[in-house]
Amino acid sequence: MSRLDWVVLIVTLLLIVAYGVWKGRRQQRLAAYLLADRQLKWPTIALSIMATQASAITFLSTPGQAYADGMRFVQFYLGLPIAMVILAITAVPIYHRLRVFTAYEYLETRFGVGTRTLAAILFLAQRGVSTGITLYAPVLIVSVLLGWNLHVTSVVIGVLVIIYTAAGGTKAVSWTQVHQLLIALGGMAIALIIAVRMLPHGVGLLEAARVAGRMGRLNAIDFSFDLTTPYNFWSGLFGGLLVALSYFGTDQSQVQRYLTGASETESKLGLLMNGMIKVPMQFFILFVGAIVFVFYQFIAPPLFFNNVERAKVQSSAYAAQYAQLEAQHQKTFAAKREEVHALVDAMRAHDAAATARATERVRALQNEEKATRAAAVSLIRKSNAAADASDTNYIFLTFVVQTLPAGLVGLLLAAIFCAAMSATSSGLNSLASTTVVDVVKRLLWRDATDHQYVLASKWLTVFWGLFAIGFAEFASRLGSLIEAVNILGSLFYGTILGIFLLAFYTKRIGGTAVCLGAILGEAAVAWCAIYTNVAWLWWNVVGLVVGVVAAGAIQAITPTEDLKPISSSTR
Amino acid sequence: MSDRGFRRLYAAVIAELALTILTFYLFTRIFQ
Numbered sequence: 001m002s003r004l005d006w007v008v009l010i011v012t013l014l015l016i017v018a019y020g021v022w023k024g025r026r027q028q029r030l031a032a033y034l035l036a037d038r039q040l041k042w043p044t045i046a047l048s049i050m051a052t053q054a055s056a057i058t059f060l061s062t063p064g065q066a067y068a069d070g071m072r073f074v075q076f077y078l079g080l081p082i083a084m085v086i087l088a089i090t091a092v093p094i095y096h097r098l099r100v101f102t103a104y105e106y107l108e109t110r111f112g113v114g115t116r117t118l119a120a121i122l123f124l125a126q127r128g129v130s131t132g133i134t135l136y137a138p139v140l141i142v143s144v145l146l147g148w149n150l151h152v153t154s155v156v157i158g159v160l161v162i163i164y165t166a167a168g169g170t171k172a173v174s175w176t177q178v179h180q181l182l183i184a185l186g187g188m189a190i191a192l193i194i195a196v197r198m199l200p201h202g203v204g205l206l207e208a209a210r211v212a213g214r215m216g217r218l219n220a221i222d223f224s225f226d227l228t229t230p231y232n233f234w235s236g237l238f239g240g241l242l243v244a245l246s247y248f249g250t251d252q253s254q255v256q257r258y259l260t261g262a263s264e265t266e267s268k269l270g271l272l273m274n275g276m277i278k279v280p281m282q283f284f285i286l287f288v289g290a291i292v293f294v295f296y297q298f299i300a301p302p303l304f305f306n307n308v309e310r311a312k313v314q315s316s317a318y319a320a321q322y323a324q325l326e327a328q329h330q331k332t333f334a335a336k337r338e339e340v341h342a343l344v345d346a347m348r349a350h351d352a353a354a355t356a357r358a359t360e361r362v363r364a365l366q367n368e369e370k371a372t373r374a375a376a377v378s379l380i381r382k383s384n385a386a387a388d389a390s391d392t393n394y395i396f397l398t399f400v401v402q403t404l405p406a407g408l409v410g411l412l413l414a415a416i417f418c419a420a421m422s423a424t425s426s427g428l429n430s431l432a433s434t435t436v437v438d439v440v441k442r443l444l445w446r447d448a449t450d451h452q453y454v455l456a457s458k459w460l461t462v463f464w465g466l467f468a469i470g471f472a473e474f475a476s477r478l479g480s481l482i483e484a485v486n487i488l489g490s491l492f493y494g495t496i497l498g499i500f501l502l503a504f505y506t507k508r509i510g511g512t513a514v515c516l517g518a519i520l521g522e523a524a525v526a527w528c529a530i531y532t533n534v535a536w537l538w539w540n541v542v543g544l545v546v547g548v549v550a551a552g553a554i555q556a557i558t559p560t561e562d563l564k565p566i567s568s569s570t571r
Numbered sequence: 572m573s574d575r576g577f578r579r580l581y582a583a584v585i586a587e588l589a590l591t592i593l594t595f596y597l598f599t600r601i602f603q
Contacts, residue, residue, distance in 0.1 A: 074595070081588040085581045213602025220595040233592070265572045275584045279591050 001146065005410030012183065012414035016421065017164045020176040024168015030453045033169035034101055034433045040260040044174055045270025048257045048426075049248070050278060051177035051184075055423030056138030056416045057393075057485075059184055059285065064395035066289025067296075070219040072231045074286055077279045079241030083248060084275030088268040090504055091249045096264040101437040103255040103500070110503040111511030113442065118515055119499055120438035122522070123252055124431060126492040128464060131427030132471025133485050135161070138420040141393050142413065144308045145401055155469055157417060158424075162465035165425040166458045170260055170433075173425045180418035185281070187415030188288050191396075194404055195291045200298050200341075207344050208294040214343060214359045215297075215366060217290040220283065242540070246497040248274075253430035292399045297340045303329045303376050305391035305398050309384070313376075316383040322376065329372045336365040424468065432460040487536045491529065494543025495521040501544075502551055509555045517551025 001009075027033045040048075065073045100106050104123065108116035135158055143150040164172050196205050203211075212218050222232040229235070248254045248271070261267030303326050304310050313322050339361045346354035380387050400412045436457045441448070448456070495518050502509050502517075524546040528534045534542070572580075 078588070078592065081584050085584055088577070088581070209602055213599075216603075218602040219599055221592065221599050223596075268577065269572070269580075272580055272584055276587055279588070283595075 001409060001413075002406035004407045005413070008407055008410030009414045009417070012411070013160060013417060013421075016176055016180060016418060017160050019179065020164030020172035020425075021167045023175045024164070024170075024172030027169055027171065028454060029450050030101070030436075030457070032171070033454045033457055034429075034437070035256070036169070036171035036174060036260040038260060039262050040171075040174060040266065040270075041262060042266045042269035042273060044178055045258055045261055045266060046273035046277070047181050048174040048177045048260075049254060049270060049274045050281070051181040051419075051422040052253055052257055052426040053247075053278075053423075054181065054184065054281075054419055055134045056420035057134070059188065059416055059419050060138060060141055060396055061393045062282065062285045063188075063289030063292055064392035066217060066286040067293040067395045068392050070217045071283070071286040071290060072219045072222055074220055074279065074283050075222070075231045075233055075236030076240050077244075077282050078233065078236040079238060080244040080278050081275035082237075083241050083244035084271045086245065087249050088271050091255075092258065092267050092271065093264060094504070095255065095259060096261075096267060100259070102252050102434050103250055104252070104434065104438045107499065107503055108442075111499075111514045115499060115511050115515045115518070116438060117443065118518055119250075119496055120434050122492045122496055122518075123434055124439075126488060127251070127253060127427055127431055128467060129471060130485050130488050131424055131431065131464065132468040132474075133488070134427060135420060135424045135468045136471065137393075137485075138416055141397055142416065144306060145394060145397050157420060158465055158469035161421045161424045161428065162462055165428045165465070166461040169454075169457065169461075170256060170429055173422075173429045174257065174260060176425065177422045180422040183411075184415040184419045184422075185284075187412045188285055190408060191400060191404070191412060192288045192291060194408070195288070195295045195399070198295055198299075198403055202348070203294075203298075203344055205291075207347065208291055210347050211294050211297065211340060211343060212290040215293070215362060217293050220286075242497070242544075243493070246493045246500075246540075250496050250500045251430075252434050253426045256430050256433055257426070289396065292396060295399065295403075298337060299403075300330060300333045301395075302398070303373065304380065305394035306388060307394075309380050309387050309389075309391075312387065313380045313383045318379045318383045322379050325372055325376045325379065329369065329376075332365055332369045332372060336362060336369065339365060428461050428464045428468070431464040432457045435460045435464075490536045490539040491525055492522075492543070494525065494540040494545075495547045497540075498544045498547030498551070502548060509551050513551045513555035513558065516554050517547045517549075520550040521545075521547025 029037075031037055062073065095103070095106060098106055098109055102120070104116045104120040107119050136154055139154040139157060140150060142148060143153050164176060196208060199208055209218065222229070223234075224232055225234050226232060258267040258270050261270060302310065313319070339358055343355065343358035343362055346358050377389050381389050397416070401409060404412060436453055440456055440460075441453060445452075445456075498521055499514055499518050502514050521543045525539045525543045528539055528542055529536070
């Protein structure tokens with residue numbers, strides 16, 4: 001990295017921190033610190049919701065996903081707009097009417113303190129660990145590619161987040177997220193422009209899109225119904241709807257974003273705008289990855305993008321075999337580059353027959369390249385069984401570091417760290433809120449002043465920040481980090497969603513039944529995770545179904561349980 | 572915003588989703 005890159009990176013990050021501290025100054029009341037005094041307008045809410053979901057992994061991993069697998073991942077978000085409409089109609093009016101600080105507080109008005117505490121603890125366990133991974137994952141990728149010290153980097157980024165999140169609370173988090181998201185998206189737009197400009201003479205954006213499409217990278221929609229493929233229209237619409245309902249309706253890191261709305265209307269508009277912008281935004285990020293893929297049809301990509309794992313195999317007993325694969329990879333790439341040029345020429349000449357022939361040859365060479373890569377991955381695994389055998393997360397950053405001019409590398413790194421900081425700050429903010437409101441204020445220290453609760457919130461933000469940084473030490477042994485985040489969420493999301501569905505849509509099931517049902521649901525998930533080979537995505541369904549059915553059955557055999565009125569506030 | 576306004580907005584979000592899916596379908600077909 002050049003000196004200019006360092007200046008851009010450091011100045012951007014420090015400006016964000018200073019802005020957050022300034023924006024969130026002088027907040028003495030808990031409603032001001034945790035809910036920005038319920039004064040935010042819908043544009044801020046919408047961008048804050050989007051920035052919370054769009055962590056650095058989104059900006060690093062999604063383009064890599066398009067590079068490796070095409071754009072079909074975009075279908076995962078198709079259920080999201082429908083979820084936003086459902087939540088605007090059902091959840092937002094309830095949360096606003098009760099003027100709750102956390103989603104779990106609502107559960108007490110419906111089912112009693114036990115269910116509230118259980119849901120809050122499940123959230124703290126899941127979000128505490130996943131915030132650690134949110135912070136750690138981009139730091140790991142950047143450290144590997146740039147040779148930075150992993151521990152120092154995670155401490156520096158973690159401390160920067162803690163400073164403005166603890167000092168400024170939710171107002172600082174929401175306002176910095178607006179700028180962080182704009183910087184991150186601006187960085188992606190710059191990367192797209194540079195990728196197109198670096199293409200050979202005569203290959204513009206349209207030709208690049210045509211090449212990407214011919215090579216199977218613009219597969220944005222697939223209507224085939226297949227339970228074994230992870231991303232198609234049906235799984236995206238229905239599975240995505242369930243995930244989005246759970247995440248945006250019950251996860252405090254998201255609920256807190258729209259509880260800051262100046263009115264119910266502002267909160268609803270914020271959610272609905274997220275529903276309108278999110279899918280096109282993901283499409284754009286994936287499209288950047290598809291164009292980076294085309295760029296690497298003309299400039300030789302490394303055989304394996306993770307240079308640390310590459311170096312390990314190159315210094316192992318398998319070095320000679322790996323060198324052979326490298327040579328094969330270069331040979332295949334050179335032949336493929338010629339054919340891609342032929343394909344572009346044929347398409348420009350509108351010669352259908354020549355286009356079809358060139359496409360066939362390119363695809364054959366693409367399969368050869370794929371086989372060589374698979375052999376390389378196999379060697380890496382043989383050389384080190386604990387190796388990270390997926391290099392998807394490293395593709396986009398490799399492109400940035402290798403091709404962008406001085407200054408822009410720093411800006412893109414700033415964009416990635418901004419995304420990491422924005423998602424982490426939401427996580428810390430929601431963890432502190434839930435700990436203070438649902439545990440400290442409700443169970444442990446009920447007669448403190450507002451100012452004391454604000455102080456407790458600040459110190460708890462620091463505590464959860466240090467927990468996230470400390471988690472980095474453990475995370476290095478988790479393997480694939482994105483998968484780890486999803487696996488972790490799947491341990492709890494089904495059960496929590498079940499509790500909220502019963503709260504929103506039933507009137508006859510009481511708190512004890514819901515609480516016992518949730519414990520049984522969680523036990524079923526734990527049993528699946530420990531004793532069976534059931535894939536982790538199904539744990540969500542198991543937790544939801546077992547929790548809801550068990551609660552219904554328990555209520556049916558104990559019909560005398562009293563129900564608390566939905567309008568009573570126990571805060 | 573009135574209830575009627577919100578109903579229109581909900582319809583707009585769903586309509587945009589339908590239009591997006593149609594666009595994705597055409598995009599996939601054109602560039603495949």
